Amino acid sequence: MSLVLQSAPQRSPHERSLLTILRDGGPTSRTGLSEITGLSPTTISKVVAGLVAEGLVTESVVGVKGVGRPAVTLTPVDSAVTVLGVQIGAGTVTVGIGDAGYAVRHTESFTFDVGAPADAVCDLAARALEKLVAAHDGAPVIGIGVGLPGPVDRDRRRLKISVRLGWRDVPIADELERRLGLPVVADHNVRTMALAEARHGHKDVGDVAYLYVRTGVGLGIAVRGQAFYGGSGGESYLGHTRVVEDGELCSCGSRGCLDTVVSEPAVREALGRLGDTGAAPGREEVLARLHDLARSGSRDAVAYEDTYVNVLAGALSGVVNLFTPDLVLLGGILATAPPQIVTSLRERTRDRIFPLLRDDLRVEQADPGDAALVRAATATALETLHFA
Known part of the structure; x- marks a missing residue:
């Protein structure tokens, strides 16, 4: 009910x-x-x-x-406002409760079959939110923010398409509003992450670029504390930049896209080719496994890790040269990557950008926890429903 x-x-x-x-x-x-x-x-x-x-x-x-x-x-009074957050990924949903100060009070996460229809996943998310609110005795709930794995319409109510989930033209805001009776604001998930970091995690920073690598490569930009929107839904398609001529077939139909080289599935496939015999790695451990193989003396692993970092640094340097962010945050599998990989990525990115940008550029790992995901979703609702 x-x-x-x-x-x-x-x-x-x-x-x-x-x-x-x-x-x-x-x-x-x-x-x-x-x-x-x-x-x-x-x-x-x-x-x-x-x-x-x-x-x-x-x-x-x-x-x-x-x-x-x-x-x-x-x-x-930050605690005088309650806002709900939902992040939907490729097979995962994270929900939680936050306030006007971007504090997150509670989170829950669950998985779903990536082949599940959108309305079934919306129903799961709505029921999880209902459960959270039923136990909530604090300030009034002003609305719900939703982060989605794909471009949204200009009114921030519909998911236009998610290739990995097989969803198209999903009225996510309408569905959740019908179930919960609260206003809903939807946005591209990585853009919500950039916005939350600019508003809460790194308020001292002017511009933030958030690079998220998981099943694909996502990019979100916040300029002077405001989420950056381009045309056609505003999502960046950095993951579909061609980096290898005649490379692997990508989900978008092209070949050699960045997604096919640096995404988590691509690294898992590479680990298999490299003879990884360790325990099945968790979601965030694929780069740690790769680095362990490289340190063990595997020349193929060393070569693959070098290629991985080089390709990613090439793409990231383009982002830095175009948007000149003060801070680049690394999320997804990069958030828990070994320090050596992060250091190498930082140095190689600096080598490739305009010299005047090198001294000021910061490249850091993002918070990988569920609270950060919920904070990102609540941030987009707060910007629309509470703040100017």
Whole structure:
């Protein structure tokens, strides 16, 4: 049985603007808000009064401004907002609960047959969310953010296509809204990861590029804290850049795509050819197994690891030269890759980019945990439903 949930009231543009300023700039006075927004003190006071009444903002006296006049600052109350997050991957679903401060309170994950129809997976996700909310006794839920393994429409409601899942034109937002009675915002999964890192994990960084390698290669970009969208759904197709002439057949129909060289399935296939006789590696251990083989003295493994890093560095250098991010985060199987592989990838990428970019570029491993996945999904809902 579906729960009917009461969501928080829809925010006005002024309310969302003030909440965004307080999130990004920290505690601020009414005068400061007026100066930043250009709104009149009367309008600011009216909007603030509503936010305080809802418990979204608290007031604190921090000193005296002038003669006998207390200086009052306003601080957002992150726990006054609850948001749900869903990340759907190729055979996996991760769900959880977060708040307006991008904190994640609870996560759950489960697997599904990659041949399962979209409505069946939506139903599984909805039931998992219902269970979480049934046990939740905190602030009102304002909505649901969903990360999807493929391009979405411009309204961020439909998955246009997922080659690996065999889904096409899936009305994911409609399906979850029908089951849960809450507004839903959907987006490309790796773009949600880049956005969350720019908003929470690396707020000090201007631009973030998130490279995610799993069943394929995904790329998300956040520019000055905002998710970057291109045309035709906005998803990057970095994984379908040709890197080997007349190479392996890719799921997209072309040959020699980056996906066919550096994805997890490609590495697993290579491990088999290299005679890997170790225990079956877990999802995140394929690069560790490869590196172990290389260190054991296998010349073929050394050559394959070298090719792997070279090809990936070539693709990543193109991203850096085009978007000039301050930080590149490595997710998926790269998030738990051996330090030697990450160091080599970082150095070879720097060798290939414009010299003026080399000193400032950071290449780091991303948080591989479920909380990071849920935070990414909640971030896209918060941006649309709560902040400006």
